[in-house]
Amino acid sequence: MSGTNKSDKKRVLSGIQPSGQLTIGNYIGAMRHFVEMQDEYDCYFAVVDLHAVTVPQEPEALRENTEAVAALFVAAGIDPAKAAIFVQSHVPAHAQLGWLMTTLAYMGELERMTQYKDKAAGKVAVGAGLFTYPALMAADILLYNAHLVPVGDDQKQHLELTRDLAIRFNRRFGETFVVPEPSISEVGARIMSLDDATKKMSKSNPNPNSYISLLDPPDVVRKKISRAKTDPGREVVYDPANKPEISNLMTIYAQCAGVSLDEVQKRFEGQGYGAFKKELAEVVVSVLEPLQRTYHDIRQSGAIRDILRDGAQRAAAVAEVTLRQAKEAMGFLLPQG
Numbered sequence: 001m002s003g004t005n006k007s008d009k010k011r012v013l014s015g016i017q018p019s020g021q022l023t024i025g026n027y028i029g030a031m032r033h034f035v036e037m038q039d040e041y042d043c044y045f046a047v048v049d050l051h052a053v054t055v056p057q058e059p060e061a062l063r064e065n066t067e068a069v070a071a072l073f074v075a076a077g078i079d080p081a082k083a084a085i086f087v088q089s090h091v092p093a094h095a096q097l098g099w100l101m102t103t104l105a106y107m108g109e110l111e112r113m114t115q116y117k118d119k120a121a122g123k124v125a126v127g128a129g130l131f132t133y134p135a136l137m138a139a140d141i142l143l144y145n146a147h148l149v150p151v152g153d154d155q156k157q158h159l160e161l162t163r164d165l166a167i168r169f170n171r172r173f174g175e176t177f178v179v180p181e182p183s184i185s186e187v188g189a190r191i192m193s194l195d196d197a198t199k200k201m202s203k204s205n206p207n208p209n210s211y212i213s214l215l216d217p218p219d220v221v222r223k224k225i226s227r228a229k230t231d232p233g234r235e236v237v238y239d240p241a242n243k244p245e246i247s248n249l250m251t252i253y254a255q256c257a258g259v260s261l262d263e264v265q266k267r268f269e270g271q272g273y274g275a276f277k278k279e280l281a282e283v284v285v286s287v288l289e290p291l292q293r294t295y296h297d298i299r300q301s302g303a304i305r306d307i308l309r310d311g312a313q314r315a316a317a318v319a320e321v322t323l324r325q326a327k328e329a330m331g332f333l334l335p336q337g
């Protein structure tokens with residue numbers, strides 16, 4: 001068998017929720033790693049709409065955001081000929097294995113999830129799906145027997161639960177799933193808010209000045225960066241404990257310009273925050289402009305629906321085999337044929 005045979009490659013799966021505009025945090029923490037991995041691995045990248053509906057969604061916005069995230073995958077450089085790009089709900093095996101994983105997860109485990117605690121905090125009515133969300137995420141990953149899961153730092157705990165569920169299933173019902181490893185980069189795995197460096201940058205933040213959207217026009221990017229909070233000092237020095245705001249901006253610079261944090265520090269020695277922010281804005285714009293051009297071309301071409309149809313077929317071919325194995329191992333009477 002040739003080394004380039006798809007089945008010889010290790011698998012990668014990751015997902016992004018279509019719950020609003022994607023930010024530069026999603027790009028730096030996740031999407032750019034998807035692009036880097038697509039040559040070496042057999043990749044599956046999902047727009048996880050079933051996860052998005054764990055909080056209320058406007059139907060029209062959900063449809064639009066689902067297509068938009070898929071187009072952003074392509075615009076960011078994911079090649080649909082290499083990686084399967086698909087919508088989670090187009091592959092029914094996700095919901096099915098999600099249920100099986102829900103039966104395997106303990107209440108206590110789910111109660112400990114910090115993302116659930118954050119999202120549920122202060123709410124009177126919390127959907128049950130928000131609580132069982134990590135079991136569905138485990139199913140997403142285990143269906144593909146993914147070895148690696150590129151994510152930002154905030155998904156680490158969900159990945160640990162996925163590993164626990166895979167190990168639990170394999171012990172109880174026999175070796176069925178690959179136990180996946182998270183792939184979290186050292187720099188940029190947690191991009192912080194522009195207005196509050198104690199919070200992660202998030203598309204669900206009601207203040208749009210707190211994040212840079214991948215679809216923000218250049219002038220909006222420049223304005224947001226010039227307004228980004230900094231400390232009263234003026235040295236461009238990487239020191240997350242004492243200078244969290246400038247350290248966060250330096251991380252964004254380093255990731256967008258493809259240089260190390262040391263280099264950023266050297267480049268701006270003695271220059272002050274104003275000069276640094278001006279250049280940072282241009283570096284971010286230089287990443288976003290080509291991405292946005294491709295994004296608008298793809299949306300106009302209508303090609304995304306074909307890409308998603310093909311991606312779902314490729315994903316389902318893998319997922320259905322694993323689901324069948326899992327059901328068989330658990331003792332389900334399988335339909336004939």
Ligand code: TYM
Binds near residue numbers: 013014018154
């Ligand atoms: P989501 O949609 O919130 O975010 C998508 C990816 O972007 C990363 N990310 C960040 N990275 C760095 N800095 C930030 N400020 C930042 N904000 C977001 C996230 O860590 C994530 O990798 N539960 C997942 C979606 C999911 C999934 C999966 C991921 C569902 N099934 C299976 C991997 C595998 C989520 O809510 O990501």
